[in-house]
Amino acid sequence: MPKVIAVCAGKDRQKPKTEMEAAHFVKGKGINGDGHFGMGERQVSLLRSEDISEAENSAGFPFPPGSLAENLVIAGLPEDLSPGQTMKIGESVILIVVEKGKKPGEPHSYDYRGWCLLPEKGYFLRVEKGGKVQPGDPVILA
Numbered sequence: 004m005p006k007v008i009a010v011c012a013g014k015d016r017q018k019p020k021t022e023m024e025a026a027h028f029v030k031g032k033g034i035n036g037d038g039h040f041g042m043g044e045r046q047v048s049l050l051r052s053e054d055i056s057e058a059e060n061s062a063g064f065p066f067p068p069g070s071l072a073e074n075l076v077i078a079g080l081p082e083d084l085s086p087g088q089t090m091k092i093g094e095s096v097i098l099i100v101v102e103k104g105k106k107p108g109e110p111h112s113y114d115y116r117g118w119c120l121l122p123e124k125g126y127f128l129r130v131e132k133g134g135k136v137q138p139g140d141p142v143i144l145a
Contacts, residue, residue, distance in 0.1 A: 005079035005142035007092060008052050011069030012037040017113045020069035025137035028096050028130045034074055044101050045127035052078040054124040062118055070115040073125065077142055084126055089145040095134035101127045 011020035016038040027035040033046030040046070050073040055066050068076055084090075088100040105122040113119070 005077055005144070007075060007136060007138050007140040007142060008078050009068035009076040009138055010034075010136050011074055011076075013069065013072075014038050018072075019067075019113075019115065020072060020074065022068040025135050026074075028098075028133045028136055030130050030133045033130055037074065044129045046130050047074045047098060047128040048121055049073060049075040049077060049126040049128060050120055050124060051080050051082075052076050053080075054120060058118060058120055062116070064116070066115060066118065071118065071120050072113050072115075073121065075136070080142070080144070084144075089131070090128070091143045091145065092136050093134065093140035095132060096130070096136050097132035098128040099131050101129050103127075 009022050010026045011022050012026055012034045013020035014036060028047070029035055033040045033042070050071060055071070055076060059065050084100045084103065086100050086102055090098045090100065092098065103126050104124070
């Protein structure tokens with residue numbers, strides 16, 4: 004079963020996010036305290052831990068949680084999530100996949116030591132039902 008490896012947030016955009024013990028997700032807004040809070044439908048960014056591990060092997064150095072500007076790191080997800088797909092995390096949080104990666108030509112102004120995974124490997128999600136998310140929480144896809 005997929006599970007949350009890390010949850011991260013940061014007030015400043017275009018900077019790495021900070022790993023947290025838990026985060027509060029707010030319906031229609033995102034993660035409380037994050038720089039993208041309340042900004043449209045792409046409220047939460049997600050990277051699969053498998054994609055991060057592959058990049059670490061290629062780069063030859065580790066990517067600490069949040070260093071790639073991701074809010075969630077989840078292990079065990081399939082490679083392709085579809086827009087509209089529902090993801091339940093823990094006991095109450097429900098996220099909806101909005102899109103994979105960035106739109107063609109959309110700028111991405113942050114990278115970590117020359118690496119940036121969100122434009123091609125990342126997912127952007129909308130918070131459908133809020134609540135607390137923490138590492139170890141199970142993830143159920145619908």
